[in-house]
Amino acid sequence: MESVLKDVMGDESVAVDVQKKHISVTTIIIRILMYIAGACGVVGSWLLFMTIKGIVVAIPLFFLSIKILDLARVKYKLACPHCDTERAVKSNAEHYLCKQCRKITFVNWIK
Ligand SMILES: [Zn+2]
Numbered sequence: 460m461e462s463v464l465k466d467v468m469g470d471e472s473v474a475v476d477v478q479k480k481h482i483s484v485t486t487i488i489i490r491i492l493m494y495i496a497g498a499c500g501v502v503g504s505w506l507l508f509m510t511i512k513g514i515v516v517a518i519p520l521f522f523l524s525i526k527i528l529d530l531a532r533v534k535y536k537l538a539c540p541h542c543d544t545e546r547a548v549k550s551n552a553e554h555y556l557c558k559q560c561r562k563i564t565f566v567n568w569i570k
Contacts, residue, residue, distance in 0.1 A: 472562065472563050472564065472565060473540045473541070473562075473564055473565070474564070474565040474566070474567055475537065475540055475564055475565070475566055475567065476567045476569055477535060477537065477566055477567065477568055477569065478569050479550075479568055479569060479570050480533065480535070482533065490531045490532075490533075493527050493528070493530060493531035494528065494531050496524075496527055497524045497525070497527035497528035497531060498524075498528070499524075500520055500521070500523060500524025500527065501521060501524045501525070501528075503520060503524075504516075504517040504518070504520040504521035504524060505517070505521075507520065508521075532549060532550070533549070533550040534547045534548060534549055534550065535547070535548045535549075535550065536548075537555070537564070537566070539557040539559065539560060539562070539564060540564055541557060541560045541562045541564075542557065542559050542560040542562075544557055544558070544559040544560070546558065548566065551568065552566060553565065553566060554566060
């Protein structure tokens with residue numbers, strides 16, 4: 460545990476500069492539609508769940524909707540500066556933890 464903390468808190472933390480994507484109006488519209496579809500799916504699955512009979516459909520629909528909502532978010536694929544493992548990072552995240560080497564990388568967003 461101590462060694463993990465040392466890795467995380469130590470001066471091995473690196474900051475990377477990431478250029479922000481230019482997002483077009485079309486992309487924004489698609490993402491809004493994905494959000495609406497995902498939200499409807501969550502509500503729909505909840506209603507189906509209430510009917511008891513609909514549970515079989517409700518559960519996969521719920522996870523599909525969550526997946527759609529997740530895909531609708533702007534993400535960046537960044538390679539870990541320590542071990543080169545690629546990881547999806549949310550837009551505007553200040554830092555991320557690499558699952559592979561357990562090191563924190565700070566992100567400087569460039570507009
Ligand atoms: Zn790593």
